[in-house]
Amino acid sequence: MGCYTWAPRRRCLCLQYIFKLQTLSPSASFRFIHNFVYDSSNFVSNQRLSELSKDGRVDEARKLFDHMPYRDTYTWNIMISAYANSRNMVEARKLFDETPTKNSITWSSLVSGYCRNGCEVEGLRLFSQMWSEGQKPSQYTLGSVLRACSTLGLLHSGKMIHGYVTKIQLEANIFVATGLVDMYSKCKCLLEAEFLFVSLSDRKNYVLSTAMLTGYAQNGESLKAMQCFKEMRIQKMESNHFTFPSILTACTAISAYSFGQQVHGCIILSGFGANVYVQSALVDMYAKCGDLNSARMLLNIMEIDDVVCWNSMIVGCVAHGHMEEALVLFHKMHNRDTVIDDFTYPSVLKSLGTCRDLKNGESVHSLIMKTGFDACKTVSNALVDMYAKQGNLNCALEVFNKISDKDVISWTSLVTGYVHNGFHEKALKLFCDMRIAGVDLDQFVIACVFSACAELTIIEFGRQVHGNFIKSSVGSLLSAENSLITMYAKCGCLEDATRVFDSMGTRNVISWTAIIVGYAQNGRGKDSLRFYDRMIIDGVKPDPVTFIGLLFACSHAGLVETGRSYFESMEKVYGIKPGSDHYACMIDLLGRAGKLNEAEExxxxxxxxxxxxxxxxxxxxxxxHGNLELGERAGKNLIKLEPLNSLPYVLLSNMFSVAGRWEDATHIRNSMKRMGINKEPGYSWIEMKSQVHSFISEDRSHPLAAEIYSKIDEMMILIKEAGYVPVMNFALHDMDEEAKERSLTYHSEKLAVAFGLLAVPNGAPIRIFKNLRVCGDCHSAMKYISSVFKRHVILRDLNCFHHFKEGKCSCGDFW
DNA sequence: CTTTCGCTAT
Structure with a gap:
C-alpha cells in the first residue's frame, strides 16, 4: 500500500464531507462520519482490487474481495469485470447474481463480458432482462450489444437498438455511432452505414473511420475504402492495427498492387508492422497480387508462425499456378507442427484439384479424416470440389452425401463439377434437387446453371432460372449476369442478351466480351465491333478472349482488313501476345476470304x-475454296494431332468427291474405318414446352413422322418454285443423282424445320439446333423457306448462328 | 468498474 496516488481524490472527498457536515443535524452528522470512515477504508481496498484486476491477477483480487468487510457496488463491479476480462464468465455471472445493489455499470460489465467472449446470445438475453428490470442502458451497454448484433448479423435487433438510440439522442455519441456503422456494414446495409457516417461529419475519429473503411472493404467497395483511407490521411487521422488489415483487404480484392505497396510504407512508419493481423494482411496482399517474393520474405521474417499467413501464402501460390510450392508449404506446416486449420485445407485441396493430383488428394483426404476436419463444412465442400475437378464424380458425390447440413456451396461444388465434366443434364437435375431441398441461390450456382443451359441450349429452363435469379436477392451479380448474356446469346436470343447487358450496373471485360462474342456468333459482326468501340470508350481493356470475339466477328462478316488491324493492335497496343487460337481465327478470316496463300504464310x-x-x-x-493440295497438308497435320477426330477424314473425303477423285475419297473413308473412327452422326433438335424433339437424317421415329414427311414434300415443291436448286456437292456418297437428292431432302435440319413449321405458332421464330455444322444444301433451303413461309428460322450449328429471314442469312453465307 | 474498428477458405 505504499502508493498514495489516490490521495488528491481522498482530500477532495474529505472537503465534500466537511461541507456536508456543516449543513446537517448532530444525529445525521454521526451517520455521515460513520459512512465516511467506512467509505474511505473501502476506497483503499477498491483501489487495490482495481490494480490487481488490471494486472490480470484475478485470484489475488478474489482473495482480497473475500476478505473485504464492506463491499459497495463499485467493489462488486470491479470483481465482475476482472472475471469478464479473464474470460471467466461463469464466475462473473455468479458474482453478478449475488450483487446486492446493481447499477448500470454492473449490468454493462456483464453484458460486455458476454459480448466480447463469444457468448453474444447470452449478452443480448441479459440486455433484454436489464431492460425489463427498468435499468436503462448506457452508451457502454449499447456499444457492447451493437457489437453482438454485428457478430451475429442481427439486423432487426440492431435496428431496434438504433431506434432507441435515436430516442434518447445518443446518435452522435462516437462509440454508439461506431457500433451502429459497424452493425449496418456487417448486415450488408452499406447505405445506412454510410448515411450515419456522413451525418457525423465533424465528429469523426479514426475508429469510426476505420469502421466505415472496413464496411466498404467487406462489402466489395474497394475504391470507396481506398478513398476513405486517403481522406483519413488528409485529416491527419492515425491508422491502427484495425485500419491496415482492412485497407489491405480492399487493395487485395481489386489487385491494387501499388496502392498496397504505399500502405505497406505507411505501416512501416506507423510501427504497426509487427502486428500479426497487419502482417497476414500484407502477406495476403502480396501473394494475391502475384508478388510472391515479397510475400515469401514477409513470411520468413515473421517471429511467430501464424497460420493465417501460411494460408494466405498457399492461396497466393495456388492462384498464380505454383501448385508444387503450395503443396511444399503445406508439408512444411505439417512437419513443423504449425497449426493447420479449416482455412488451410480448402486452399490445399484447390491446388490438388486444379493440377489433378489424385495421389496427394487422397492422402490429404485421409489426413482430414484423421484430424476430424471432415466435420467442418468448408473442408468437406472443398473435398467435393477437388474430386469434381479431378473428374472423380463418384468420390465427390460420396463426400457430398456425408455432409449433414449441405449449404449452397456444397451444392455448387457438385453442380459445377458435373458441368465441368460435361454432364450438363445431370447438373441441372442436381440443381432442381437443390431447389427442392430449399437451399437459397447464390451467384456461383446461378452462373454455373446458366452456362449449363448455354451448353445444352435449353432456353426455357434458363429463363425460369433467370426468373428465380431476379426474385432472389443475390448479392454480387456480375458473374451471374455475364453468364446470362452468354446463355441468351448461345440460344440465339440476342434481344434478351442485350437487355441483360443494358441493364447491368457494372460491367467488366468479361461482360463486354460476352456481348461481343454473342453478336459475332449470331452473325451481327458489325454490331459486335460497335460494342468493342463502346468498351474502349468506357475505359475497359480488352483481354485475349475479347480478340477471339473480334476476329470471329470480322471473319463471319468478311471484314478482312478490319480483322487484320485488330490482330496487329493486340500486341502493339495492348501487349497481348497472339496465341494459337488467335492465329486460328486469323487463318479462318483469310481463308474464308479466299486468301489461302496469305493464310499459309x-x-x-x-x-x-x-x-x-x-x-x-x-x-x-x-x-x-477447293484447294486440295493445301487441304491435304492441313488434314494430315490435324490427323497427327487428333488421331481420333473424324473431321479431317470427312472433309478430305468430301473434297476428293467434289473434285471427282472417287478413289481417293474411298481410300480416305477406308482408312477411317480401319482406324475405328466413326463420324459423329448429325442430328438436329427443337425445344418446345420443355420437351426436346430431335431428328437424325431420314428419321421416322417421331410420333408426327407422317405429317412431317408430307410437310417436307410440300416444302420442297414450294421452294423449288421459288428458285431453290439442290446443292448436290453436299451429298457425300457416290450414289446416283436421284438417291443423292432424296438423302439431301431428309437431312435432320430439314426434318426439324418441317416439324417447326407444323408445331411452332406463326409469328414465333423456329429455333433449331444442330450438333455439327449446317450442310450447304440445307443452308440454301432454309433461306428459301424463310421467304416462302414468311418465318424467322434460327439455326445454331457447331460454329455459329444462322438467322434466316426474308430469304437471307445473317451469316452472309460465310460459315 | 462498463463502450466502437482487423487477416485466411468455393
Missing amino acids: LLNRMDVEPDATVWKSLLSACRV
Missing part, C-alpha cells in the same frame, strides 16, 4: 506451334 510465321484448331481452320478454308 501466316501459319508459317507463327512463333507458337500450330495446334489442331489452326489446322482445322485451314482445312475448312481449303474445302470451301
Whole structure:
C-alpha cells in the first residue's frame, strides 16, 4: 500500500464531507462520519482490487474481495469485470447474481463480458432482462450489444437498438455511432452505414473511420475504402492495427498492387508492422497480387508462425499456378507442427484439384479424416470440389452425401463439377434437387446453371432460372449476369442478351466480351465491333478472349482488313501476345476470304506451334475454296494431332468427291474405318414446352413422322418454285443423282424445320439446333423457306448462328 | 468498474 496516488481524490472527498457536515443535524452528522470512515477504508481496498484486476491477477483480487468487510457496488463491479476480462464468465455471472445493489455499470460489465467472449446470445438475453428490470442502458451497454448484433448479423435487433438510440439522442455519441456503422456494414446495409457516417461529419475519429473503411472493404467497395483511407490521411487521422488489415483487404480484392505497396510504407512508419493481423494482411496482399517474393520474405521474417499467413501464402501460390510450392508449404506446416486449420485445407485441396493430383488428394483426404476436419463444412465442400475437378464424380458425390447440413456451396461444388465434366443434364437435375431441398441461390450456382443451359441450349429452363435469379436477392451479380448474356446469346436470343447487358450496373471485360462474342456468333459482326468501340470508350481493356470475339466477328462478316488491324493492335497496343487460337481465327478470316496463300504464310510465321484448331481452320478454308493440295497438308497435320477426330477424314473425303477423285475419297473413308473412327452422326433438335424433339437424317421415329414427311414434300415443291436448286456437292456418297437428292431432302435440319413449321405458332421464330455444322444444301433451303413461309428460322450449328429471314442469312453465307 | 474498428477458405 505504499502508493498514495489516490490521495488528491481522498482530500477532495474529505472537503465534500466537511461541507456536508456543516449543513446537517448532530444525529445525521454521526451517520455521515460513520459512512465516511467506512467509505474511505473501502476506497483503499477498491483501489487495490482495481490494480490487481488490471494486472490480470484475478485470484489475488478474489482473495482480497473475500476478505473485504464492506463491499459497495463499485467493489462488486470491479470483481465482475476482472472475471469478464479473464474470460471467466461463469464466475462473473455468479458474482453478478449475488450483487446486492446493481447499477448500470454492473449490468454493462456483464453484458460486455458476454459480448466480447463469444457468448453474444447470452449478452443480448441479459440486455433484454436489464431492460425489463427498468435499468436503462448506457452508451457502454449499447456499444457492447451493437457489437453482438454485428457478430451475429442481427439486423432487426440492431435496428431496434438504433431506434432507441435515436430516442434518447445518443446518435452522435462516437462509440454508439461506431457500433451502429459497424452493425449496418456487417448486415450488408452499406447505405445506412454510410448515411450515419456522413451525418457525423465533424465528429469523426479514426475508429469510426476505420469502421466505415472496413464496411466498404467487406462489402466489395474497394475504391470507396481506398478513398476513405486517403481522406483519413488528409485529416491527419492515425491508422491502427484495425485500419491496415482492412485497407489491405480492399487493395487485395481489386489487385491494387501499388496502392498496397504505399500502405505497406505507411505501416512501416506507423510501427504497426509487427502486428500479426497487419502482417497476414500484407502477406495476403502480396501473394494475391502475384508478388510472391515479397510475400515469401514477409513470411520468413515473421517471429511467430501464424497460420493465417501460411494460408494466405498457399492461396497466393495456388492462384498464380505454383501448385508444387503450395503443396511444399503445406508439408512444411505439417512437419513443423504449425497449426493447420479449416482455412488451410480448402486452399490445399484447390491446388490438388486444379493440377489433378489424385495421389496427394487422397492422402490429404485421409489426413482430414484423421484430424476430424471432415466435420467442418468448408473442408468437406472443398473435398467435393477437388474430386469434381479431378473428374472423380463418384468420390465427390460420396463426400457430398456425408455432409449433414449441405449449404449452397456444397451444392455448387457438385453442380459445377458435373458441368465441368460435361454432364450438363445431370447438373441441372442436381440443381432442381437443390431447389427442392430449399437451399437459397447464390451467384456461383446461378452462373454455373446458366452456362449449363448455354451448353445444352435449353432456353426455357434458363429463363425460369433467370426468373428465380431476379426474385432472389443475390448479392454480387456480375458473374451471374455475364453468364446470362452468354446463355441468351448461345440460344440465339440476342434481344434478351442485350437487355441483360443494358441493364447491368457494372460491367467488366468479361461482360463486354460476352456481348461481343454473342453478336459475332449470331452473325451481327458489325454490331459486335460497335460494342468493342463502346468498351474502349468506357475505359475497359480488352483481354485475349475479347480478340477471339473480334476476329470471329470480322471473319463471319468478311471484314478482312478490319480483322487484320485488330490482330496487329493486340500486341502493339495492348501487349497481348497472339496465341494459337488467335492465329486460328486469323487463318479462318483469310481463308474464308479466299486468301489461302496469305493464310499459309501466316501459319508459317507463327512463333507458337500450330495446334489442331489452326489446322482445322485451314482445312475448312481449303474445302470451301477447293484447294486440295493445301487441304491435304492441313488434314494430315490435324490427323497427327487428333488421331481420333473424324473431321479431317470427312472433309478430305468430301473434297476428293467434289473434285471427282472417287478413289481417293474411298481410300480416305477406308482408312477411317480401319482406324475405328466413326463420324459423329448429325442430328438436329427443337425445344418446345420443355420437351426436346430431335431428328437424325431420314428419321421416322417421331410420333408426327407422317405429317412431317408430307410437310417436307410440300416444302420442297414450294421452294423449288421459288428458285431453290439442290446443292448436290453436299451429298457425300457416290450414289446416283436421284438417291443423292432424296438423302439431301431428309437431312435432320430439314426434318426439324418441317416439324417447326407444323408445331411452332406463326409469328414465333423456329429455333433449331444442330450438333455439327449446317450442310450447304440445307443452308440454301432454309433461306428459301424463310421467304416462302414468311418465318424467322434460327439455326445454331457447331460454329455459329444462322438467322434466316426474308430469304437471307445473317451469316452472309460465310460459315 | 462498463463502450466502437482487423487477416485466411468455393
